[in-house]
Amino acid sequence: MSLQRELDAFKAAFESGGPPYNVSRERIEIMHRATEELRRSGLAERALKVGDLAPTFELDNQDGQLVRSVDLLAEGPLVITFFRGHW
Amino acid sequence: MMELEALQAVWPQLRALGASLIAISPQLGQYGRAARRRAKLEFDVLTDVHLRVAEAFGLAFTLPPDLKQLYAAFGNTLDKFHDEPDFRLPMPARYVVGQDGRIRAADVNPDYTSRPEPEDTVAVVRQLQTPGSKATRSKATS
Numbered sequence: 001m002s003l004q005r006e007l008d009a010f011k012a013a014f015e016s017g018g019p020p021y022n023v024s025r026e027r028i029e030i031m032h033r034a035t036e037e038l039r040r041s042g043l044a045e046r047a048l049k050v051g052d053l054a055p056t057f058e059l060d061n062q063d064g065q066l067v068r069s070v071d072l073l074a075e076g077p078l079v080i081t082f083f084r085g086h087w
Numbered sequence: 088m089m090e091l092e093a094l095q096a097v098w099p100q101l102r103a104l105g106a107s108l109i110a111i112s113p114q115l116g117q118y119g120r121a122a123r124r125r126a127k128l129e130f131d132v133l134t135d136v137h138l139r140v141a142e143a144f145g146l147a148f149t150l151p152p153d154l155k156q157l158y159a160a161f162g163n164t165l166d167k168f169h170d171e172p173d174f175r176l177p178m179p180a181r182y183v184v185g186q187d188g189r190i191r192a193a194d195v196n197p198d199y200t201s202r203p204e205p206e207d208t209v210a211v212v213r214q215l216q217t218p219g220s221k222a223t224r225s226k227a228t229s
Contacts (some may be wrong), residue, residue: 003093003204010089011200014185027157034154038197044178047145047195053215054184055219059111059133062120067109067133073186078214079208082146082180083198084123085114 054078088126090179090202095128097205106212111135113177143175146195150174183211191215 001009014021015028038044048054058068072078091110101108108130112119119132138147150158154175179199183192192211194203 001200003090006089007202019175026090030153030157030182034151037151038148038178039098041148043145043148044197045167046191047178047180048190049193050165050190050196051192052222053188054190054192055140056188057140057143059115059135060138061131061133062116062123064116067131069184072107072109073184073188075107077107077191077212078141078184079101079106079108079212080180080182080184081090081108081110082141082144082177083091083110083112084176084179085112086120086144 054080088122090181091122091128093127093205094208095126095130097209098130100209101212106208106216109133111140111177113138113141113175135177138175138177141164141187144177144180144182146177146180147175148178150176181206181208183215185215 014023017023017025019029054069056069058066061067069078094108094110098108110128110130110132112132114122114137115136119134122128123132133203135141141147158174178195179202180193180195181203182190182194185191192208194200212220
């Protein structure tokens with residue numbers, strides 16, 4: 001199954017209000033409003049885009065080892081995925 | 088997590104093309120480690136404390152108060168997971184950066200249930216790594 005179809009299936013189950021998530025209509029509305037506000041803020045349009053120079057960075061990995069973007073780019077292209085957290 | 092698992096599925100392809108893959112999240116190291124283990128991720132999950140890198144990419148936003156309360160009711164205490172008392176998060180985003188440091192693909196969406204296919208990302212990397220195409224692309228953007 002494609003990622004988007006998987007996400008669509010999750011969304012449908014979550015927003016149905018039924019098991020296993022059992023989320024109330026009120027809570028779903030709050031989430032929708034928050035996404036809509038973020039969309040209207042235009043932040044996504046102002047984020048870095050194709051052609052921009054990517055900022056260089058140095059961050060710890062899961063084992064506390066420092067990972068440098070310049071080291072990774074010396075080896076080849078770099079794919080970065082930003083995610084909010086596992087929760 | 089669905090997106091991370093889907094990216095894990097194409098990680099061997101990306102690696103075969105000579106590319107790196109990393110995930111960046113504001114969650115503290117121990118949570119990243121647990122998430123990585125649970126989802127059987129082989130790529131690094133980096134800790135972006137206080138969203139400094141997310142900010143540099145223009146992705147950081149503050150949760151509205153009602154959603155903050157809702158997450159707290161779910162037991163998601165972001166101040167604990169992220170050491171982030173302001174409850175800021177990165178917008179979901181996927182980037183492909185070329186070896187010259189230029190962004191070659193960018194997918195940013197305020198809705199985390201709308202994400203690009205990993206195969207599309209593999210296609211961008213493949214094109215970057217195809218001999219001849221890199222020169223063509225950099226010429227087009229210079």
